[in-house]
Amino acid sequence: MxxxxxxxxxxxxxxxxxxxxxxxxxxxxxxxxxxxxxxxxxxxxxxxxxxxxxxxxxPMNKYRISGPDAAHFLDRMMTRNMHKLAIDRVAYVVWCNDAGQLMDDGTVFRLAENEYRLCSYAKANDWLYWCSLGFDVTITDETAExxxxxxxxxxxxxxxxxxxxxxxxxxxxxxxxxxxxxxxxxxxxxxxxxxxxxxxxxxxxxxxxxxxxxxxxxxxxxxxxxxGSHALDIARIETGFVQAGVDFVMAQDLIRPGRSRSPLEMGLGWLVDFEKTHFNGRRALLKERETGSRYRFVILDVDGNKPADHSFILKGDKQVGNVTSAAWCPTAKSNVAFAQIEMPYGEFGEELTAEIYYERELHWTRVLAPCRVLDGPVFNPGRRRQTPAVAF
Amino acid sequence: MDKYDVIVIGAGHNGLTNGAYLAKSGLRVAVLERNPYIGGATVSRELHKGWFYSNCSYVCSLLRPEITRDLELPRHGLQVVPYGGGVTMMRNGDHFGNYHDHDRQYREMARFSKRDANAYERYAADVMKQTRLIRPFLLKRPPDPTSLKLRDLKDLAEFAGAFLDMGEEGLADTIRFWTKSVGDYLDEYFETDVIKAHMAGSGIIGTALGVYSPGTAYVLLHHYMGDVDGNVGEWGFARGGMGAVADALAKSFQSFGGEIICDADVDQITIKNGKTTGVALKNGNEIGAPIVVSNLDPKRTFLDVMDPADLPEEVIKKAEKFKIRGSSGKLNIALDGLPTFNNLPNDSPLRVGEMHFSDSLTRLERAYDDWKDGTWSKDPYVDMLIPTQVDPTMAPPGKHMMSVFVQYAPPKIEGEEWTDADKDGFEKSVLDQISAYSPDFKDLILHCETRTPREIEAEVGLTEGNIFQGELTFDQLLFNRPFPGYAQYRGPIKGMYMCGSGTHPGGGVMAAPGANAAREILADLKRPDIIPGGYADD
The missing domain is CATH 3.30.1360.120 (Probable tRNA modification gtpase trme; domain 1)
Incomplete structure (x- = not known):
């Protein structure tokens, strides 16, 4: 068949x-x-x-990128400095279009001198092809291999x-x-x-x-x-990982103007290396850095135990943002929401309100739950980083 | 000036919770513990090298999530891992599996009776109505119906409102639930003996009553009103054993500047001019503080560490009459591997939850008959769990730890103190019960800690080994817990308070009594209320 x-x-x-x-x-x-x-x-x-x-x-999309220009190509495409990635190391990366808007996030594995693997959330064949023009690289979709x-x-x-x-x-x-x-x-x-x-x-x-x-x-x-994927979703929210397509719209899918986000607006500024040579979106991001971002990505600690799914976020009576992911976090025992907040709101420690709607026996209730902007994820154990790895 | 503002007697979970809130409020607090280790009945001890037992309490559900979050217990190391389901193994070789997954549970019940499988929906809804009524009042002091104080009237009005909201039928159901026997209650829903027997266990655990004794339906509710991550009625394991709860509370308490003093055995609460002045230790030391909070049970509090001369005679009488009957024992077993059970595969999810062997209400009632006769049950009810199936920290890899709660065990054997020979007999009846369903169980035993009411009283300090610090019968609940007039955590002497499970809302590792008592103490000191309110259910 x-x-x-x-x-x-x-x-x-x-x-x-x-x-x-x-x-x-x-x-x-x-x-x-x-x-x-x-x-x-x-x-x-x-x-x-x-x-x-x-x-x-x-099923994760996997692309083999090889050839003498592989490092240059990736460095041009990604916001991080890919020349710093040593053999047998992995880097978390994001990449942007020329307008500095997020295309996707993923990981780059450096397998050998001129051999890389890119794992991406969305299919990237088209974008990789156009970006690779002028570079001596071979790109193979090895998802099924x-x-x-x-x-x-x-x-x-x-x-x-x-x-x-x-x-x-x-x-x-x-x-x-x-x-x-x-x-x-x-x-x-x-x-x-x-x-x-x-x-x-x-x-x-x-x-x-x-x-x-x-x-x-x-x-x-x-x-x-x-x-399975449901359990993974709780774990990733608890530990503060954003997901493409959920917490930001991938720029290539965008239909309505203004609804994509830049890495700076997603709390991923630490992945953007302005010191390195040109990369896709650099000019736009430099400008954003000077003139300011439109939005701020925040992790909120929401009072009560009702997950703030799809909630509006208010400052006083004013709507200043909305939730993209929310979950009750079973290990951290807190009610966490990721939200995109209009600047200048959403600074660390700021008190906001989540407008939560929830249903019990076909009856909908609205609560205004106080919430606070956290300075990081609620779950971040030492064993995640410790080397040598500790025996539980 | 005293070194401390508050002394809490007893580093059990309620004492530590109480201390944590008082310290968080800025008071100088010391929690005194008689044992060299903290936890009281919320403890994990390594009695066989490499194995950690949850020596007393063994599962977690009632612990108030509001307190867990507010005192940042996860950050201080607490992780509660839910387990799914449970099983009652039957004498005929079959078993009833109470699956966590709803559809599987339905199919399993339908194997015995389609009507029962369907009636379970009605049962679950009825029990849920009762938990909805009671849950909002767990983190509140019980209102005093005889008081005309505004706060009491307001609380009473709220309680009456919730009660009346249930409608005529709901009211009748509630009264039924609070007074009925668990056996009668279950008979209204189910026809299959093993299904009823499986459910009925929660109605007798820790209680010196049988499945057909009035009042046991409430005990079932008491075991049903907790939750893990919002799933009401669900239970879980504390990773590392129940001591992880006490350890996290202790760290939280210490993070607010609180001090824990172990090996500090209180002889007496000292009183001068009608006011509490501190405590005198058995070693002769005295520690001064204007406020003393007792986490001990009401009998120990009023009949042991207080001088009768300091107390109103009415309080002594009530303390003497307080029902705190020993009814249970516990075996903690280090196993060389996972035992096999007849007709139940080793990877069955049913084995991760509670395992029972009493397959009929008649057997449960007979087990209680032995208690009345003044001896341990010859066919004991056991609530048995193997937490090492989901917790890798309590035994070496591939090895296991088994916690066996046993009912019944009387506080005295035919009126006499327990002897070592009695203890051996009790242990044997339990091991024989388990091995009747598990051929290789006895060969896997590496170490066994056996605790009769005698050991529980001697080591933990719970009078008669009663795990709830007093029976959870209606006459000893709400404004009657521990007794009328003293249900709002204040003792009969100025500066003296109670915070143990002997106060509202009662036993189990809930931490609500400790928190509620802290709220009253802070109110008396005119300090802001920092105790969290309960999460609304809807």
Whole structure:
């Protein structure tokens, strides 16, 4: 059967994922059928925070960028200085259009001298093609050629070490190390989207099922569980990670003017290196830096226990922004919301109000919940950074 | 001038909560603890190398989320991990699984009775109505119905309002719920014995009553009104054991400048000219403070650490008559591996929750008969959990820790003190009960801590080993807890207060009594109220 004859693609781990997905709650991620939850969103979330959770991230868009100009090309495209990225290191990146508006965020893996992998939230073939004109690089979409698992949580290092990945505890955040796995290369990076100690495993699809089996066998004594996209969403909000398409509109999708955001407006100014040579959006961002941004991205601590989903944010009676992501955070035990706030509001410590609507038995109630602008995420444990990785 | 403004006796979770709020308000507070370690009945101890037991309380749900958040307990190291479901294993080799997932729960109940599976919806809604009534009052002092003070009248009006909002039928239901036996209550909904038996356990835990004794339906409610992350009725494990709750409270307390003094066994609360002046320790030291808060149960407070000469005779009488009957024991077991249970796969989600073996209300009632006869149950009800299935910190990898709450165990054996031989007999009845359903269980035991009411009283200080600091019967709830006239945390002497589970809203690791008592103390000192109010349910 031709790949195009099916509605939904299956990841290289599908046979294992399907067997583990007890409640048959499936979603669509980039055209792949992936579990929203395996057995219970709450318990899956806690696997990530208390033991080890495993997430199949194979559908993530992956592009191999190689050639003599690879570093120059990436440096031109990304707002960070990509010449500083050493071999076997990973960088979190964002990239902009010429107007300095966010196209997407992602990660760049430097695999060898002139070899990079870009993981992006949205498909980037078109943008990569136009940006690469004039550079001696080859760009290949390797999404289907690389199977990937995120292994996240306090016992993740112990699990992977028990699977035979010796010396893994020495890996620093954003390091990459390659291991042998049945004659193939198993690439391990200390990266993830949960804000906890965690790793991502990258392997050829033919070894995917064996990897899953060995991982779960080794992780049994460390209480390993799979987790789906719903649990991931709670974890990422708790740890302050924005998501493209949710917390900002990707500039290439924009229809209504003014609704995209710059990295400075998303609290991602630390990713913008004005000292380096030209990059896409530099002029616009320089101007924004001088004249000021339109919006400010804030993390809010909201009173009460009603998640401030889609709430308007008020200063007194004036509407000054709205919430893009919200969740009750089960480990931090706080009610967190990400919001875009009109300047000059939203400075650290400022008291605002979330206008929350919630429903109980078809009855809608409106509450005006006081909230405060935080200076960072509510969950940010030391073990996330500690090297050597601590044994839970 | 005294070194402290306040002395709190007892570093249990309520004493620490009380101390934390008083210290946060700016008072100089010392919490005294008789043991060399803190926690009271909220404690994790390493009694076998590499294994940590939740020695007393073992699961978490009632702990008020408002307090957890306000005192920043997560930042101070507390993580509560919910568990799903539970199971009652049956004598015929089958089991009833109480799945966390609603659809699975329905299918499992329907395996026994479709009507029961459907009736569960009605049952859950009725119980939820009762939790909605009571939850808003957990973080409030109980109003005194005989008082004409504005605050009492306002609180009473609010309570009456919530009550009347339920309508005629709701009112009748509420009275039924508060007075009925859990057995009678469940009979109104379900026909399957094992389903009723599974649910009924919550109605007797910690209570010297049987499933057909009036008042046990409320005890079920008491176990149902907590929540984990807003999921009412759900329970969880504190990562690292229940001691993590006390440790986080202690860190919060210390972050406000509070001091914890261990090995400080209070002999007496000292009183001069009708005012509290501090405490005298058994070692002869005296510590002065104008305010003394007792986290001890009402009997210990008024009959042990206070001089009868300082007290109104009415208080002594009430303390003597206060019902605080021992009814339970506990086994904490270090296991060399995960035991197998008949017909229940090792990876079944049911095993992550509470496991029981009493498959009928008759067996539960017979177990209570043994208590009345003055002996431990020969066919005991156990509430058994293996937290190491989700908590990697309480035992080495691949090893496990089992917490077995046991009912019934009387405070005395046929009127005599417990002997070591009695304790061995009690332990054997529990181990035999478990191994009847698990062939390899006994071979996996590496260490077992057995606690009868004797050990609980001696080590934790709970009179008769009663885990709630007094029975949770209607005559000892709200403005009657611990007794009329003293239900608003103030003792009979100026400067003396109570903050333990013997006060409203009662037992369980809730921290509400400690917080509510702090509010009253701050009010008396004319300091701002910094205790959080309850989250509204809708």
């Amino acid at each position: 031709n790949e195009n004859d099916v509605m939904m693609l299956k990841t290289p781990f599908h046979s294992r994922v399907e067997a583990a997905c007890e409640i048959n709650l499936w979603g669509n991620w980039m055209g792949y059928t992936t579990p929203d939850a395996y057995f219970d969103v709450e318990l899956e979330y806690f696997a990530v925070r208390s033991t080890t959770g495993v997430f199949d991230l194979s 690389v199977a990937a698992l995120a292994v996240q949580g306090p016992t993740s290092c112990s699990t992977l070490t028990a699977m035979g990945l010796e010396g893994l505890e020495e890996l620093k955040p954003f390091d990459i190390r390659n291991y042998r796995f049945d004659g193939e290369i198993l690439s391990v990076s200390r990266t993830g989207f949960t804000g906890d100690l965690g790793y991502e495993l990258w392997i050829t699809p033919s070894k995917a099922e064996d990897l899953w089996d060995r991982l779960f066998e080794a992780g049994k004594q460390f209480l390993i569980k799979p987790f």
